[in-house]
Amino acid sequence: MKYTLEDQVVLITGGSQGLGKEFAKKYYNEAENTKIIIVSRSEAKLLDTCNEIRLEAHLRRETTDEGQVQHKLAAPLDLEQRLFYYPCDLSCYESVECLFNVLRDLDMLPTQTLCCAGGSVPKLFRGLSGSELNLGMDINYKTTLNVAHQIALAEQTREHHLIIFSSVTALYPFVGYSQYAPAKAAIKSLVAILRQELTNFRISCVYPGNFESEGFTLEQVTKPEITKLIEGPSDAIPCKQACDIIVKSLARGHDDVFTDFVGWMIMGMDLGLTVKKSRFVPLQWLLGVLSNILVVPFYMVGCSWYIKKWFRENDGKKAN
């Protein structure tokens, strides 16, 4: 199934900001017939985002739409419009069912779905509250699980392209990401199973490294220094650049997508019983095997030593 921006109905979860919004902009500006539905919890943010996307296009004089009228997904549907929003907490299964009932009634079942909703609160395990821990699974795993299930039920016979967003931390879990990485690893596992079961679907999984977004700015505030240090090689790239890399990779037919070199290397090191469809797979596999033998053992010893040292020094500081 070829990936194109044109002639689609695309559902973007987490479309109110960050990468989801970047994708919404891309579809709005670069495709003429594609209908876009952005979903997230906050209606105010969704409204602002729709306004911004339409106004920007209008200012470039590419549309007569002045960006003032808002289009919540509801009957009667304004067929002139291409950008719609729908507020919904996707971690609640019943709410996702309601969303899909609306989509079905309006004959707007998507042909592509981008599961961008997600986010992390990077802190040391003991510093996290119970609600933060639970939100980790809700926001990152359940939002994707619920949407994937409703799509699978809705599109029993038709083809569908499901694009799911995990993270490099699913392949390399490390200090500071206890609230987040396990949920992204769960997504990786779900993807492997859905690829075997949903045979009429194309299922892509993106493992981004750091990129700039509203969510990223927030996470930097609570992120422990040791976490920043370990993820240093994955310097945050602009959101637009991450979006362009992903679109290009999907258009080339890749289904395991990374956004930076470190991500590609780490994907290669993740051997095991999952098939990979990424760029330069034979080279990635070879480098992965070699690194697992020649680099990983030393890296892990060095890393553990460094983390222990950091904790000793930090506990020392706290005690003083």
Ligand SMILES: NC(=O)C1=CN([C@@H]2O[C@H](COP(=O)(O)OP(=O)(O)OC[C@H]3O[C@@H](n4cnc5c(N)ncnc54)[C@H](OP(=O)(O)O)[C@@H]3O)[C@@H](O)[C@H]2O)C=CC1
């Ligand atoms: N930025 C980065 O460095 C990296 C990000 N990623 C992943 O890429 C994806 C996009 O990241 P980014 O752009 O930074 O994300 P942001 O944190 O900037 O945006 C997250 C979006 O998800 C929505 N959302 C959160 N919870 C729910 C929910 N329960 N139901 C519906 N919508 C929800 C938010 O809106 P609202 O709050 O209104 O619901 C918002 O629109 C995420 O899955 C993230 O984990 C992966 C690797 C690196």
Ligand SMILES: CCCCCCCCCCCCCCCC(=O)[C@@H](N)CO
């Ligand atoms: C031989 C071994 C070499 C190992 C090199 C180590 C480099 C690690 C880079 C990890 C980058 C993780 C980015 C994930 C960001 C993310 O998901 C958050 N921003 C959440 O939003």
